[in-house]
Amino acid sequence: MGQESNAGEPKVLILATLSGGYAGADSVGQAHAEYATNTYILPVVCPAMFPEEFYIESFERGIDAILVMFSGTDCPYKGGAERTAQIINKVYPMMKERGIDTRRLRLVAICTVCTKPFLKEVTQVNELLDEIGHVAAEIAAGPSVQAPAS
Amino acid sequence: MPEKHDSKAAAKAKSSPKEEEVRIGAYTCYCGGNISDVVYCEKVAEALAKLPNVVVSRTDMSMCSDAGQAKIEEDIREHGVNRVVVGACAPSLHEQTFRGTVQRAGLNPFFYHHVGLREQDSWVHHDRVAATKKAIRLMSAGIAKARLLEPLEHIRLSAEKHALVIGGGIAGLRAARDISRRGLKVTLIERSPFLGGHMAQLESIFPTEEDARTVLHGLIEEVAADPNITLYTSSELTGVRGYVGDYQVQITQQSRGVDEDVAEEAMAACTLEVPDDYNYGLTQRKVIYKAYPGCYPPTPAVDWKNIPDGKLELKMNGKKIKLENKPKTIDVKVGAIVIATGFTPYEPRKGEYGYGELPEVVTMPQFIRLLAMAPKGEELVINEKPVRNIGFIHCVGSRQIDDVHEPQPDGEVNNYCSRVCCTATLHLANDLRHRFPDLNIFDVYEDIRTYGRGHEDYYIEASENRVVFLRFHGEEPPEVVASPDDDVSPVQIKLKDYLTWGEEVEVPADLIVLAVGIMPNPVDDLINLLKVSPGTDRFLLEVHPKLRPVETAVPGIVLAGTAQGPMTIQESCAAASAAAAKVSVLLSQGLVELEPYVARVDLDLCKGSGECVEVCAYEDAITLESMTIGGKEVKRAVVSPANCAGCGACVSACPNRAIDLQGWTLGQYQSMIEAIVAEIPAVEIES
Numbered sequence: 001m002g003q004e005s006n007a008g009e010p011k012v013l014i015l016a017t018l019s020g021g022y023a024g025a026d027s028v029g030q031a032h033a034e035y036a037t038n039t040y041i042l043p044v045v046c047p048a049m050f051p052e053e054f055y056i057e058s059f060e061r062g063i064d065a066i067l068v069m070f071s072g073t074d075c076p077y078k079g080g081a082e083r084t085a086q087i088i089n090k091v092y093p094m095m096k097e098r099g100i101d102t103r104r105l106r107l108v109a110i111c112t113v114c115t116k117p118f119l120k121e122v123t124q125v126n127e128l129l130d131e132i133g134h135v136a137a138e139i140a141a142g143p144s145v146q147a148p149a150s
Numbered sequence: 151m152p153e154k155h156d157s158k159a160a161a162k163a164k165s166s167p168k169e170e171e172v173r174i175g176a177y178t179c180y181c182g183g184n185i186s187d188v189v190y191c192e193k194v195a196e197a198l199a200k201l202p203n204v205v206v207s208r209t210d211m212s213m214c215s216d217a218g219q220a221k222i223e224e225d226i227r228e229h230g231v232n233r234v235v236v237g238a239c240a241p242s243l244h245e246q247t248f249r250g251t252v253q254r255a256g257l258n259p260f261f262y263h264h265v266g267l268r269e270q271d272s273w274v275h276h277d278r279v280a281a282t283k284k285a286i287r288l289m290s291a292g293i294a295k296a297r298l299l300e301p302l303e304h305i306r307l308s309a310e311k312h313a314l315v316i317g318g319g320i321a322g323l324r325a326a327r328d329i330s331r332r333g334l335k336v337t338l339i340e341r342s343p344f345l346g347g348h349m350a351q352l353e354s355i356f357p358t359e360e361d362a363r364t365v366l367h368g369l370i371e372e373v374a375a376d377p378n379i380t381l382y383t384s385s386e387l388t389g390v391r392g393y394v395g396d397y398q399v400q401i402t403q404q405s406r407g408v409d410e411d412v413a414e415e416a417m418a419a420c421t422l423e424v425p426d427d428y429n430y431g432l433t434q435r436k437v438i439y440k441a442y443p444g445c446y447p448p449t450p451a452v453d454w455k456n457i458p459d460g461k462l463e464l465k466m467n468g469k470k471i472k473l474e475n476k477p478k479t480i481d482v483k484v485g486a487i488v489i490a491t492g493f494t495p496y497e498p499r500k501g502e503y504g505y506g507e508l509p510e511v512v513t514m515p516q517f518i519r520l521l522a523m524a525p526k527g528e529e530l531v532i533n534e535k536p537v538r539n540i541g542f543i544h545c546v547g548s549r550q551i552d553d554v555h556e557p558q559p560d561g562e563v564n565n566y567c568s569r570v571c572c573t574a575t576l577h578l579a580n581d582l583r584h585r586f587p588d589l590n591i592f593d594v595y596e597d598i599r600t601y602g603r604g605h606e607d608y609y610i611e612a613s614e615n616r617v618v619f620l621r622f623h624g625e626e627p628p629e630v631v632a633s634p635d636d637d638v639s640p641v642q643i644k645l646k647d648y649l650t651w652g653e654e655v656e657v658p659a660d661l662i663v664l665a666v667g668i669m670p671n672p673v674d675d676l677i678n679l680l681k682v683s684p685g686t687d688r689f690l691l692e693v694h695p696k697l698r699p700v701e702t703a704v705p706g707i708v709l710a711g712t713a714q715g716p717m718t719i720q721e722s723c724a725a726a727s728a729a730a731a732k733v734s735v736l737l738s739q740g741l742v743e744l745e746p747y748v749a750r751v752d753l754d755l756c757k758g759s760g761e762c763v764e765v766c767a768y769e770d771a772i773t774l775e776s777m778t779i780g781g782k783e784v785k786r787a788v789v790s791p792a793n794c795a796g797c798g799a800c801v802s803a804c805p806n807r808a809i810d811l812q813g814w815t816l817g818q819y820q821s822m823i824e825a826i827v828a829e830i831p832a833v834e835i836e837s
Binding site: 046087 | 240281685691798807822
């Protein structure tokens, strides 16, 4: 095997809060429940730290879908959930402007023991990627091929 | 196992990290086969060795073992490694272990990054090649972050060796006593004029069958006699400034109302009566009152909450006396705060299971008081009426279902289990059986959840002693109705009983006891003052239910007891002791050490636009301050690390990207993402 690019495999970035999604992903591991390997989980304190362009730039870098797994209304940081939701809502029109299918970005509440919801999200996003393919094609084509907002 | 060593420049490794070459040690752990059974760890190490800045890439059967850690230390000392990345189990398990390892070898402990390869790779994937490629990408991302790691220092603050405990129930008392025993001072405040909380309203308690007030009074006596503990009853927290180690709190205390030497006389002279909250409104008491015989403090108090204008007149010895509430404020400096504000029993709506409409329907807390006041004898007599048939209904105000139950004022139903009511009901049923052998006892339940040690025994005992069980489904709750006039009992419970496969059953009852759930005491004022967060169930939230089970996200503020969720007395005491231990560890050195993951402002980029201040939910965490830069007077954002919770809201709000979160910078995330999408180094991976 030479240089391994995995270009054919769409990549799912999971931004998972330490108090929610990241611990939830660890719970999935402890349950030895299998899911797709194209998922890359990065721990975050609270996704309220990411500005709108962070998501756009991630898509432009080649991330095909982003799941923000936060603690929802159980976020231990005052106002963190509301702030995150506001930011994500602002990202959607920016995605549309660039022709990126808005279904590629999802904000979901995952708790420390939410193994089934975690698996469901990962399954669903991969089903979506099977349908719509890589983000690069959308960005290259521009806004004309954008999918309807979810 | 293949290893990559680059001993060049090893000598210049330790300090001045910004100027020196970044030399990364990458370590892929077998985890005793937990990782290596799926991931080809040697191939991972081989691939990582090809990445820029990686000077050592090793594997080990167990990196966390002494031998594994020794290898890291040796690489730091002998091979000039100055950043360390370990791919192993979850960071929650061993991140601190490896921070200690690199620190022992002379590196800043934050020159370390941990990658979870076990829970998030080998344990969730079976395809060995794909899992190996994923491990390479995850480790590459970790290495990308490691290139940008900066030396960080724990935030060290001097700390008052003094804690505030809010709430004088069993959890607050226990927390106060435990903190004091470790040599710290405690100020305990209680909103009501008397200590003890709801435990004082109980009689015998499970699973020990001790008398509730005997146990409680033992603790109160210890607390009251403790010179380290200052008690303020009729007191609430009304102001907070500062941060962990140095909270300046303001306490407002209502007047006791009467001088101790004439208090008993004043109570006797008082004629104004109000519902007695000790008996859940079933009886009346005077507004100058003692909560119950033997309460603490023993001096009667005026119940100002039932005297809206704060003034009371009474005649004593023929003289007219005017009593007035003159609240006073007390300022205290404390290092930490324990929230032990407790619970309130669920109050059924009028008409819910007949409550408030049928006099034969009471809640379980009310029944406990009624039973305590009932005449002694072989027949149960409540409100002067003999009770031959009694029915308990479980899960009233708990495990509620949308569209089946009425929501609370906030629009949410109580969908949680209140945990204590099943055992409490069975404990009471057994007590009734012993005291009133001829009583017919019906227990109408959804599920029996006697989860604690010894609790199941209550269920077994009840089952063997003629307690009749009937089971309903949550979607079909039982109905309570008045009986037809000619019936033997005044009320009936009608239900579809799933122990008899859905048979429609009518249970005759002289008294129906609703096993009501637990709701948090309303503490919106505290939530606003202390910036702690409630969950959707309205109970206060811990940071993490397992890893940081009593800490809130606000440093130095911890939770004890049922303010956090439904708990038995036993669990409340355990939680209070855990909270006390946390406070003790935090304050006992007189120095608080906090994680350095707080916001940081780049003054070269800051334009003083103030969005960060607007978006920040934490008081004084970030402020605009005047300063002179380049000869000009300007306003710039300044972070108070002690007040910053590290949520990063200011990072995204800054239009100039002048703020970042130390240890989790945007740049580090971007580099990790670049590594995830990049081509991985060429290695032959078996298939």
